[in-house]
Amino acid sequence: MFDQASAEEKPGEMAAAATAELHFLLVPLVAQGHIIPMVDLARLLAARGARVTVVTTPVNAARNRAVVEGARREGLAVELAEIAFPGPEFGVPEGLENMDQLVDVDRDMYLSLQRAIWAMAAPLEAYVRALPRRPDCLVADYCNPWTAPVCDRLGIVRIVMPCPSAYFLLATHSLTKHGVYGRVAGELEPYEVPDFPVRAVVNTATFRRFLQWPGLEEEERDATEAEHTADGFVINTFRDIEGVFIDGYAAALGRRTWAVGPTCAARLDADARARRGNRADVDAGRIVSWLDARPPASVLYVSFGSIAHLPAKQVIELARGLEASGWPFVWAIKEAKSAAVSEWLDGEGYEERVKERGLLVRGWAPQVTILSHPAAGGFVTHCGWNATLEAISHGVPALTWPNFSDQFSSEQLLVDVLGVGVRSGVRVPSSFLPAEAEGVQVTSADVVKAVTVLMDGGEDGTARRARAKELAGKARAAVEEGGSSHADLTDMIQYVSELSMKKRRERDAGSTAQKLPSPAVLGDKSTDKIEADAALSVQS
Structure with missing residues (x-):
């Protein structure tokens, strides 16, 4: 319970603590799709007057320094802090510090990287202990449950930031709670999500939790425990698209939950839009x-x-x-960096052939810059949650092409719930395809058909586009003053302010109790009074 009397007696003090006095540490997973929304959240918190430090490894700090420096030039108190990455201790090559560097490596290397991520707890704790003042709150990625014991030892408020949708969070929670994962015969067996606001038929191959993999059983248990002991959850979503799922997840865990997104809908200038994410290759x-x-x-x-x-x-x-569809396109084709794809593109003369209406970027493209342009009419997307929110926030209908994990749930949300998406025809992660398929689920003819449905101006297409524009307006309104996400962020800051003050008093009381002289030193007559005083001190 909070000290409500104290809060009521000193409203000015509480308001001040809820802004300039607060210091947040943000600890994202070492994956760009998780770092991007964390940096967005850092900007939002700093815009309210808080000081924010994003803690990550040297490689990831270098990748994201430009966007953080841009925020500082805008007068926002955002900074990067680097902690050592213990990868080499676990057989991970020096410099491999991000999930997107795992292309074409074996499963053992993925497990080694996860072990190294867990070992970041020691350098994080050393960094926090060395600070002149204990931070008020640590916002941890859901996939960083190793931060929980650090926060417990140091007496710091811990808010968890899951990076997928509330739809995915509630669905996987319900599947786990009802023991569905353990009852099904195989990973491709279909089943319905129990206790869910909408009908959703899924399978384990497409609705697997982030850490639900062989070899990560202990890490999965850590994540579940950290989820249930968090001081609250902050989710990058908004109530107009996920209100029922947000409330369902909050009720299921019995924890305060704030929807503060879409963070990508916050107003950014052209340079900030271009800097968001990885550095563009064009x-x-x-x-x-x-x-x-x-x-x-x-x-x-x-x-x-x-x-x-x-x-x-x-x-x-x-x-x-894409070529046969007849529609102009911009393609961020990072696969062109592989020999097989590069050789095909060059051997076919593909770029030259489509240059009048096709622009290929061999790597990372400035995604928000493109989606926010009036010419953008459709988005072929893997349905990562960041990309999904960017499509929604800019009113661009999606052609859904999920690959793994929560991406299949985002497809269901876009197509079945919100009505702003068209399926490509992908049904399972490519690893579940037979060898003779050679990774192909969607043929060129399928692509033409899906693109035509998405981009066509027929009655369904017109309705889909109108719905997308409507949701974009609601996304912008949510993050502006008076909007639901703006209000949730305000409430989160106030909650952290009150809870951190309570934890600070508990730390101070604990320190005082430890320094009290023992009864043996003062004599037996003082024993009762000292024990009573210590008890009062701890409870205050």
């Missing part, structure tokens, strides 16, 4: 000039995020389908 100005020459809502943007990589044969089918 000049944003060139992209904008290319888009300026196209009609409104006519361009298809294609990107599969930072981690998902399509098999080479599937890339070729997609390329042929």
Whole structure:
């Protein structure tokens, strides 16, 4: 319980503590799709007057320094702090510090990277202990449950930030609670999510929890325990698209939960939009000039995020389908960095053949810059939660192409619940396909068909586009003053202010109790009074 009397007696003190006096530490998973929303949250908190430190490893700090420095130039108190990454101790090569560097490595290396991530607890705790003042709150990625014992030992408020949708969080929680995962015969067996606000038929292959993998059983248990002991949850979503799922998740865990997104809908200038995410492999100005020459809502943007990589044969089918569709497109084709895809593109003369209406970026593209342009009319996406929110926030209908994990749940939300998406035809992660498929689930003909449905101006397409624009307006309204996400962030800051003050008093009381002289020193007559005083001190 909070000390309500103290809060009521000193409203000015509480208001001050809820702004400039607060210091937040943000600890994202070492994956770009998790770092991006954490940095967004850092900007939002700093805009309210808090001081925010994003704690990560040297490689990830270097990747994200430009966006943090941009925030500082805007007068926001955001900084990066580097802690050592113990990868080499676990057989992880020096410099491999991000999930997107795991392309074409074996499963054992993935497990080694997870072990190294867990070992970040020691350098994090050493960093916090060395600070002149204990931070008020640590916001930890759901996939960083190793922060829980650190916060417990140091008496710091711990808020968990899950990076998928509330839809996914509630669904997987319900499946776990009702023991469904353990009852099904195989990973492709379909079943319905119990105790769920909408009908959702799934399977384990497409609705697996983040750490639900062989070899990570202990880490999964840590994550479940840390979830149930968190001081609260902050989710990058908004009530107009996920209100029933947000409330369901909060009720299921019995914890305070705040929806503060979509963080990508916060107002950013052109430079900040271009800096968001990985450093682009093409000049944003060139992209904008290319888009300026196209009609409104006519361009298809294609990107599969930072981690998902399509098999080479599937890339070729997609390329042929995009060409045959007749629609202009911008394709962030990071797969072109692989020999098989690069050789095919060059051998076919593909770029030259489509150059009048197709722009290929061999790597990372400035995604928000593209989606926010009036020419953007559709988004072929892997349905990562960041990409999903960016599509929604900019009113761009999605052609869904999930690859793994929560991406299949995002597809269900976009297509079945919100009505702003069209399925590509992907049904399972490519690892579940038979060898003779060579990774292909969607043929070039399938691509043409899906693109036509998405981009066509028929009655369904017009309704889908209108719905997308409506949701974009609601997304912007949610994060502005008076909006639901703006209000939730205000409430979260106030909650952290009150709880951190309580924890600080408990730490101070504990220190005082430890320094009290023993009864033996003072004599037996003082024993009762000292024990009573110590008890009062601890309870105050």
